[in-house]
Each structure stands twice: as structure tokens, then as C-alpha cells.
Amino acid sequence: MIMEQTSVERIATQSVGTDRSRWIARPEDLILVTGANGFIGSWVVRCLLARGFKNIRCLTRAVGGSAKLEGIGQDFPASRLSVVKGNLLSREMCAQAAEGAAVVYHLAAGVEKTFPGCFLNSAVTTRNLLDAVMASGSVRRFVNVSSLAVYSNAQLRRGAAVDETCPIDTQLVERFDPYAYGKAKQDEIVREYGSKHGLHYVIVRPGITFGPGKTKIPGRVGTDTFGVFLHLGLGNRMPLTYVENCAEAMVLAGLTPGIEGEELNVVDDDLPRSREFLRQYKRKVRRIRTFPVPYSIFYLFNFAWEKYSSWSDGQLPPVFNRKTCEAYYKGQTFSNQKVKSLLGWTPRVSMSEGLERFCAYAREHMIKA
Amino acid sequence: MADQHATQIQRIGGAKLVAVCDSEPLMAKQIAERFKVPAWFTDVDEMLASARPDVVHVTTPPQSHLPIGKKCFEAGASAYIEKPFTLNTADAEELIEVANRKGVKLTAGHNGQFTHAMNKMRQSVATGFLGGRVVHMESLYCYEFGDAAYAKALLGDSDHWARKLPGSLLQNIISHGVARIAEFLTGDNLVISAQAFSSPYLQEIGQSDIVDELRLTVRDENATTAYFTFSSQISPTLHQFRLYGIKRSLIVDDDHQLMLRFDNKEYKSYMRFFVPPLVFAQQYIGNLASNVAKFARNDFHLPNEAGLFTLISLFYKSVSEGAPLPIPYREILLTSEIMDAAFEQVRINQQNRRSDEPDSEMALRECAGQRPAGGH
Numbered sequence: 001m002i003m004e005q006t007s008v009e010r011i012a013t014q015s016v017g018t019d020r021s022r023w024i025a026r027p028e029d030l031i032l033v034t035g036a037n038g039f040i041g042s043w044v045v046r047c048l049l050a051r052g053f054k055n056i057r058c059l060t061r062a063v064g065g066s067a068k069l070e071g072i073g074q075d076f077p078a079s080r081l082s083v084v085k086g087n088l089l090s091r092e093m094c095a096q097a098a099e100g101a102a103v104v105y106h107l108a109a110g111v112e113k114t115f116p117g118c119f120l121n122s123a124v125t126t127r128n129l130l131d132a133v134m135a136s137g138s139v140r141r142f143v144n145v146s147s148l149a150v151y152s153n154a155q156l157r158r159g160a161a162v163d164e165t166c167p168i169d170t171q172l173v174e175r176f177d178p179y180a181y182g183k184a185k186q187d188e189i190v191r192e193y194g195s196k197h198g199l200h201y202v203i204v205r206p207g208i209t210f211g212p213g214k215t216k217i218p219g220r221v222g223t224d225t226f227g228v229f230l231h232l233g234l235g236n237r238m239p240l241t242y243v244e245n246c247a248e249a250m251v252l253a254g255l256t257p258g259i260e261g262e263e264l265n266v267v268d269d270d271l272p273r274s275r276e277f278l279r280q281y282k283r284k285v286r287r288i289r290t291f292p293v294p295y296s297i298f299y300l301f302n303f304a305w306e307k308y309s310s311w312s313d314g315q316l317p318p319v320f321n322r323k324t325c326e327a328y329y330k331g332q333t334f335s336n337q338k339v340k341s342l343l344g345w346t347p348r349v350s351m352s353e354g355l356e357r358f359c360a361y362a363r364e365h366m367i368k369a
Numbered sequence: 370m371a372d373q374h375a376t377q378i379q380r381i382g383g384a385k386l387v388a389v390c391d392s393e394p395l396m397a398k399q400i401a402e403r404f405k406v407p408a409w410f411t412d413v414d415e416m417l418a419s420a421r422p423d424v425v426h427v428t429t430p431p432q433s434h435l436p437i438g439k440k441c442f443e444a445g446a447s448a449y450i451e452k453p454f455t456l457n458t459a460d461a462e463e464l465i466e467v468a469n470r471k472g473v474k475l476t477a478g479h480n481g482q483f484t485h486a487m488n489k490m491r492q493s494v495a496t497g498f499l500g501g502r503v504v505h506m507e508s509l510y511c512y513e514f515g516d517a518a519y520a521k522a523l524l525g526d527s528d529h530w531a532r533k534l535p536g537s538l539l540q541n542i543i544s545h546g547v548a549r550i551a552e553f554l555t556g557d558n559l560v561i562s563a564q565a566f567s568s569p570y571l572q573e574i575g576q577s578d579i580v581d582e583l584r585l586t587v588r589d590e591n592a593t594t595a596y597f598t599f600s601s602q603i604s605p606t607l608h609q610f611r612l613y614g615i616k617r618s619l620i621v622d623d624d625h626q627l628m629l630r631f632d633n634k635e636y637k638s639y640m641r642f643f644v645p646p647l648v649f650a651q652q653y654i655g656n657l658a659s660n661v662a663k664f665a666r667n668d669f670h671l672p673n674e675a676g677l678f679t680l681i682s683l684f685y686k687s688v689s690e691g692a693p694l695p696i697p698y699r700e701i702l703l704t705s706e707i708m709d710a711a712f713e714q715v716r717i718n719q720q721n722r723r724s725d726e727p728d729s730e731m732a733l734r735e736c737a738g739q740r741p742a743g744g745h
Contacts (some may be wrong), residue, residue, distance in 0.1 A: 090528070116372055119399050126397060173403050185399065312667040314674075328422055 020052065023255040024140050025102045027052040031254075032097055034059040034088065034129065037108030039213050040145070042068050043247035044105050051077040051251065058083045059097045059108065088125035095131035101138060104129070107145045110182070115173070118182030126186045130193045139167060142201040143254040144190045148239055148246040148265060149180040150205065153332055154323075159313045162239070163335040164205075164263050175323040187263075202253045206246045207239030207267040207334060211354060212361035217281060220328055221274045222290070229290045232298050233329040236274050239267045242354035245347040248362070252343040264339040270351040277355070284359035286366065299325050300339075370428040370451055370478075375404045377678045378426070384685060388420035393727060413437055417444035424688055425534070430530040431540070435460045442471045449681065449689045451478035456535055457712075458705040465698045473692060474682045477701045480676035481545035481608075485669065486621045488679070489628045490612065493619055494553075498532040498630065500616025503553045506595040507613075510546030511606035512538075512581065514570075524576055531670065536712035537580050539565070543599050543711065544704055547585075548690075548696075549610045550597060551703035556589030559703070561710035565718055568602045580715045587707060597707070626672060627656045 025031065033049055035041040036058030048056055049072065058081060060070050066083045075080035086093035088108055098104065106129060106309070107274040110121020110195040126144070133139045141220045151162055152169035172181040208218045220238055241249075272280075280289060293301075305320040339345055349357075371389070377387050390410040391397035401409035410416035417425075417440060425441045427434055427450045434450050441448040447468070453479040454459045468475045481487070493499075514524065534540040564584045567577040586596040608623040618631040629652055636644050663669035670678065683695035 087528070114372060115403060116396065116400065120396065123392060123399070124395050225629065313670075315664070315667050315670050 013224055022257060024257050025053070025255055026064045027054055029053070029102035030055045030057060030061065030100050031103050031105070031136075032057045032101040033105045033107065034097070035109060035145075036060055036068055036083070037069055038107060038109075039211075039249055040243055040250070041105075041107040041208055042072060043243050044107065044250050045069060045071050045081070046075075047244075049073075049079050049249045051255075054079045054082050057101065059093075060085055061087070065188040067296040080146070084128065088129055089120070091128050091131065094128045095135065098132035098136045100136065100137065101133075101140060103141045103143070104133060105138055105143045105145070105254055107250075109145075113178060115178045116183055117207055118178040119185055122182030123185040123189055127189050130189065130197075132200065134193070134197050134199065140198055140200060141254050141260075142190070143250060144187065144201055144203045145250065146187050146203050146205045146263075147180065147183045148205050148207045148267075148334070149327070150184040150187060151327075153327060153330060154195065156330075156332060159330045159333060161333045161335045162265070164338050169323075169327070171323060174321070175327060176318050176321055177324060177327070182367050192239075194261055202259055202261070203242065204250050204253050205239050205263065205265045206250075207265070209243050209246050210358050211243035212357055213243065215362040215365050217278070221278055222293070229288055230298075231274065231278055231290045231292045232297045233331055234275055236294055236295075236329060236331040237271045238274055238277055238336040240271055240277075240351070240354075241266050241268045242347065242349045242351070242357075244349055245354075248348065249339055249343060249345045252345050253273075253339075256343050259342050262342060264336075264342065265334065265336060266339050267334045267336050268349075268351055268354070269336070270352060272355070275353075277296065280355055280359060281362070285362045295325075295329055295331060298329060370564040371400055371426075372403075372483045373677060374426045374428055374449075374672065374681070375400065375406075376491055377674065379404065381682055382677060387422055389414050390416040393720070402579060410500040411508060413440050417441065420516075422446050424449060431456060431534060431680055432530065435464060438475065438608070439467050442467045442473050442475075443473065447474040447475060447684075449476050449478065449684055453534070453536075453540050453708070454478070454544070454701055456540075458709050459703060461705040465701070473686070474688050476680065476687075476694065476696050477544075477696075477704070478680075478703075479544060479548040479696055480673065480680045481623070481682075482548055483676040483679035484500055485675055486623055486625065486626045486628050486672075487549075487610070487676070488623045489659075490610070490619055492698060493628070493630065494612070495597060498617055498619065499612065499614025500633075502555070502591070503593055503612060504615055505593070505613040506550050506598045507602075507605050507609075507611040508546040508549045508595065509609045510597070510599050511603045512542055512599065512601045513606045514581075518584065524574075526577070532579070536580075536708065536715055538581055539583055539711060539715060540708065541601065542706060543583065543597070546597055546599060546608070546610075547707050548700065548704045550587060551700045551707065553612065554589045554593055554595070554703055556591045556593065557699070557703070558590045559706060559710075560585045560588045561707055563711045563714040565711060565714040567718075568600075570602060573602055574662065578719070583705065583711055583714075585711055593710060623672060624658055627653065628655075629653075649683055653672065660733065730736055 016182055031057060032039055033045055036062040037046050045056055045058060060066055060083060069081065071080060084097055088094055106126065107140055108125065109118060112121055120351050133142055150168050151166040168184055169175065172184055183356060187203055190203060194201050208220060222229055245268055246266050249289050255262060278290060302320045302322050302325040306322055308317050309316050309318040375386055378384050386404060386406050387408060388408040389397055389406050390401050390413055392411055394411050396409055397409040406418055424447045426436050427448055429437060431453045434455050434676045438448050438450055455464060464475060531538060565580045566582050566583050567580055571577055571579055571581055583599040583603040587595040610621040612619045616633055620629045660669060680695055685696050686692040
């Protein structure tokens with residue numbers, strides 16, 4: 001199958017000669033990508049290949065095929081793409097994966113939904129990988145993929161910008177957010193290895209990645225937990241990043257010199273409001289019944305649920321609570337100034353184009369959101 | 370599981386979580402932080418010596434239950450040991466012997482015995498509803514591989530600890546369903562026959578080293594019989610228990626927390642087709658009312674949590690006040706013996722597969738009170 005040249009390949013064609021001399025890795029260096037078979041990971045691999053990196057080691061889960069990566073490798077016949085299946089809970093696997101790598105892109109994450117599960121598959125696996133990285137001695141840059149979800153916006157007024165100066169939320173347990181908890185703990189470990197062991201790292205915090213491959217309406221728009229889709233907050237900006245754009249930012253975070261220790265939020269330009277997203281989804285994917293719920297009403301609901309959960313001794317777990325409501329639905333804006341200025345990155349795929357592609361894919365697959 | 374235990378322990382008045390222990394220091398530290406536990410350890414001996422707990426909840430993989438259980442008893446602590454209790458009946462007997470010798474207590478993590486519906490069933494039996502002895506039981510326990518958290522991890526990871534159990538997937542799951550049978554067996558000399566095989570689904574995806582279908586028949590010397598069915602292919606995934614007495618019978622639907630009574634009232638002619646549906650409708654409404662009332666009283670936590678809370682509470686009462694054990698040791702051993710028979714069939718299947726005999730040529734084996742070779 002001849003694939004249309006993607007935006008990342010167009011970038012590579014345009015910029016490969018200019019950028020390469022500044023990068024901290026050479027095209028023949030070994031690059032490790034964990035979570036390489038994932039939604040973003042496969043685009044990171046493709047972006048690296050498009051930029052001329054030939055030697056890529058892809059670490060994927062033991063379960064699941066690697067047809068996607070094999071297809072990518074076939075598009076770049078001069079490359080040496082190796083696929084290693086394993087679990088980062090195994091120190092032997094981590095050592096095998098990290099051996100000889102110059103740059104590590106760490107995107108692997110677990111599918112667990114519990115606190116211990118998320119912690120095990122984020123923090124413990126990262127610790128194992130970092131031990132292997134330090135032992136190998138070859139790694140010049142460790143790119144840790146985190147999430148915007150780790151930030152606290154408790155002190156931000158509605159409409160204020162979330163950027164890299166925002167504090168990390170220290171009440172993720174009270175927020176009942178195992179995913180964000182695992183990611184925040186993962187970041188802590190990376191920073192600890194930076195300060196105590198001299199690890200050269202960059203932390204990348206993508207917003208909501210979207211694009212062909214995903215079909216669901218992002219959780220920041222609303223929820224269908226109660227049988228009908230509740231549009232929450234009504235007009236909140238959505239911290240979207242189109243998958244190819246996000247992958248390119250991650251790749252640049254591993255190659256750009258002089259940014260050790262930096263933490264970078266990745267969101268695209270022209271972020272739509274949730275109502276615009278929903279309108280487009282209904283028009284281009286499928287008609288769904290939605291029910292608008294203003295933030296204030298949803299906040300009251302969360303307050304009531306939280307209180308009931310406490311009063312009933314956890315008969316209903318506090319999955320709805322004020323902290324989660326605030327974190328995801330209060331309504332902030334999102335800045336990408338730092339990632340642009342430090343990496344020279346701009347979103348190549350426009351938001352309108354990205355949404356078109358997402359809707360086309362979702363319509364084609366027609367999976368219930 | 371550790372999280373679930375910690376959550377329920379903190380609900381029990383007078384109980385204090387004093388320490389947590391995990392061989393992985395990061396895991397020990399994170400659970401201590403989240404539950405505000407004053408001490409965390411990576412070594413069981415150190416934890417026992419320093420924290421000196423009254424009860425230890427052993428939620429480690431089952432291969433470690435025997436050594437950790439013995440350490441707890443030697444240190445003077447009672448132990449709640451998660452299911453599967455041990456790898457085999459010999460280990461279970463050893464643990465019970467040590468606990469008795471040290472004057473401490475143990476229980477097995479069969480919290481499925483204490484869901485709301487199971488408690489209701491037990492009350493009915495205690496009031497003599499069955500009209501006499503239990504004649505026959507049927508326990509159905511289904512399993513869905515779609516559960517990403519566990520099943521896919523098991524299927525995808527050849528090093529997953531559950532694969533290394535003698536009974537693999539079966540050993541980690543079936544004790545809930547088997548324990549229900551063990552509770553109502555009155556004899557100790559069991560005749561057990563088992564068929565165990567991999568479903569066509571697992572065979573198709575190349576995972577035929579995992580056995581996911583089991584059919585057991587059990588009979589004791591008092592002519593009480595039981596069927597146990599474990600299946601990953603039955604849909605919907607049902608968890609039911611049927612108890613047939615000499616006069617009346619009961620059905621427990623654990624998925625919906627219902628209990629139905631089957632009386633032996635007879636109706637004449639066509640009335641037997643019209644009246645009983647009304648009677649059962651009344652029972653369903655009664656179940657609804659009962660569940661709602663319990664929910665309104667904050668006494669209707671999700672069945673797994675409710676069962677865990679009840680079992681822990683009863684065990685603590687047994688330890689601190691000398692109340693009866695929530696699960697008699699005899700039942701723990703009977704459960705283990707029945708499971709051993711099932712795993713013997715798994716072993717035979719695997720042997721047959723290695724010698725290239727088709728899986729369809731299964732042997733029906735009667736293990737009349739025997740323990741399989743090697744204790745498995």
C-alpha cells in the first residue's frame with residue numbers, strides 16, 4: 001500500500017539537512033521507543049524514521065501484534081527497525097531494551113485503572129527502565145512522556161492559562177485519579193534520577209491526543225456514564241494535540257540540545273471549545289443525544305456525590321468529586337509557548353484539518369462514544 | 370487486593386492499619402502514603418518484629434502463602450490469607466497445624482461466601498427452610514477474558530505468576546465457587562470427578578496451555594452431591610449457587626444479589642402455571658425492596674467489598690473475642706481437596722497434549738478421597 005506522505009515526512013524532507021547538525025543524536029544512533037505500538041508511539045517511530053534515524057528499537061507489550069510497526073518499517077526500507085516484546089516490570093527486559101541506546105522515548109503506560117496498578121505500570125516500570133538507562137551509560141537524553149492531567153488548577157481562576165509554571169497536584173488520591181497519580185509519581189522518579197544520578201531528561205506533557213485511531217469523544221467534553229451524553233462545562237477550551245503534531249514535539253524533545261531538565265506542555269494552536277467539538281462530531285460522525293450541564297451544576301453534583309460517598313462509608317466510591325470536577329471542567333486555557341520557543345515546534349496539521357481527519361475516521365468506524 | 374483490604378480495614382471500628390509490607394519498596398511506600406499507614410517494610414520478618422501486628426493480611430501471590438503464613442504464626446500473629454489459600458491441600462494442612470500449635474487463627478480469603486445474597490441464603494438455611502439436609506448443590510462461576518486488568522495480563526505475559534500455579538487460571542479463580550460447595554458438604558470422604566479443558570476460544574488464539582473450562586462432580590459419604598461449573602465461554606458471565614434440600618430449595622444469584630426460594634407448594638391444574646409466576650414476582654420485588662432498604666442504610670456496598678468487610682470483621686471478632694471462625698478449617702481443607710482434584714485433571718490434559726493426544730480425549734477420573742501425586 002502506498003501511503004500518502006504524512007506531515008511528518010514532509011517536515012523531514014524539508015528540514016532534514018538543516019536540523020541534523022544541531023541534534024544530540026546521529027541518524028545511525030540507536031533510539032529506543034517504549035510503548036512503540038501505541039497510538040502516539042507508532043507516530044513517534046514514524047517521525048524518527050522520517051527524520052533519517054535508521055536504528056530504532058521498539059519495545060511493545062508481549063500481548064498484541066506488531067503489524068503496525070512492521071508496516072511503518074516497510075515504508076522506510078533502509079531502516080533497521082527492531083521490535084522487542086516485553087514487560088518493563090522485568091529488569092532483564094529493561095536492560096536488554098536500554099542497551100546501547102542514545103535516546104529513549106518512554107511512552108509505555110499500563111491499562112490499569114486502580115491506584116496500585118497505575119503506579120506499578122508507570123512509576124515502578126520507569127524506575128526499572130531508568131536503572132537500566134543509568135547502567136548502560138549510553139543514553140544522552142531520556143524523554144519521559146507524562147500528561148497535562150498531573151497539574152493542579154486549584155489556584156487558577158476560570159479562563160486562566162495552564163502552563164509549565166503550574167504546580168503538580170499533590171492531592172491526586174483525593175482527586176480519585178489513578179492515571180494522573182501514576183504519571184505524577186513517574187515524573188517524580190525521573191526528576192529524582194536527574195538530581196541524584198545525573199540523568200539527562202526532558203518531561204513532555206501532552207494534552208488530549210486525537211486523530212485517526214481514536215473514535216471516542218474525549219472525557220473533557222463530557223461523559224455518558226448515566227446513559228445519555230452529558231456535555232459538561234459547555235464552553236471549555238480543549239487541550240487537544242493532533243497525534244502527528246504531538247509525536248513531532250516528542251521527537252524534537254529528544255533531539256534538541258540544551259533543554260535538559262525542562263518540562264514541556266504540548267497542545268496545538270486554535271484549541272476548540274467543547275461545544276464546537278461536539279457540534280462537529282454530531283455533524284460529521286453521528287447524531288447523538290446530548291444534555292448540556294453547566295459547570296456550576298456539575299460542581300454541585302460532584303459536591304453532593306463526594307459528601308454522600310464519605311457519609312456512606314464508600315458505598316458509592318468518590319469517582320465524582322470536587323477536585324476532579326475542577327481539574328477537568330473548570331475551564332482553563334492552555335499555553336504552548338514554551339514548547340514552541342524551546343523546540344522550534346509548530347503544529348503542522350491545523351486543528352481544523354486534524355478534526356476533519358478524526359471525524360472521518362470515527363465515522364468510518366462508528367464505534368459508540 | 371491490598372488496596373481493597375486496606376479500605377475495608379479502615380472501615381472497621383477498633384482496627385488500626387499499623388504497617389504494610391511489599392518486596393518492592395516503591396509499592397510498599399505508595400500504599401503507606403495513600404492510606405496514611407505509619408510504617409512500611411520490604412521484609413516480612415522485620416515487619417513482624419517491628420510492628421507486632423495482631424493480624425496480618427497476606428495478599429501476595431499464592432506461592433508465598435505458606436512461608437509467609439508460617440512466619441506470621443511463629444511471630445504470634447493471626448493471618449487472613451487471600452485466595453487461593455495455598456498451592457495444595459498438604460500446604461493448607463501444614464498452615465492450619467502451625468496456627469493451631471501457636472494458638473493463633475487463620476482464615477482464607479473466600480469473601481464470596483459473605484455477599485448480601487449469600488448471607489441471606491445462610492439465614493434461610495439456618496432457619497430450616499430446606500426442611501432437612503442438603504441433597505444436591507450446583508455452583509456456577511463464569512469468567513470473562515475481556516477484563517483487561519487481569520485476563521489480558523495473564524494471556525499476554527508468559528511470566529505472570531498465575532500461570533505458574535499448578536492450576537494456572539483455575540487455581541486463582543475457582544475457590545470462590547468451590548468454597549460454596551464445601552460449606553454444605555457434611556462428609557469428609559469425597560469422590561470427585563473432573564473434566565478440564567481449554568475452550569475453543571483459547572485454542573484458536575494459541576493459548577491452549579491455559580485451561581478455562583472445568584466441570585466437577587462431588588459426592589460425600591452422606592450422599593450429598595454437587596456440581597461445579599467454571600466457564601469462560603458461557604454468556605452472560607453468571608455466578609450462581611443452587612441449594613436443593615429434601616423439602617425445599619434455594620437459588621442465589623450473586624450477580625444481582627437475589628435469593629429465590631422454591632417451596633414445595635402444589636397447585637392444582639393450570640393454577641401451577643399462573644400462581645407461581647406471581648409468587649416469584651413477589652419474591653423479586655421483595656429482593657428489590659430489601660436491596661434498596663440496605664442501600665438506604667449504607668449497608669449495601671458492592672458485593673465483593675461487602676463480602677470482604679464482613680469476612681474481615683467476623684475474623685477480627687474471632688481473634689479478639691473468641692467468636693467462632695467465619696470459615697471453619699474443615700471447609701478450607703475441603704475446598705483445597707476439591708481444587709486439587711481439578712488440577713490433577715489439568716495436569717493430565719497437559720501431559721496428553723505434550724504426548725500429542727487430542728484434548729478431546731479426556732479421562733473421567735474418580736479420585737476417591739485421594740490426594741494426587743505430589744500434592745497437586
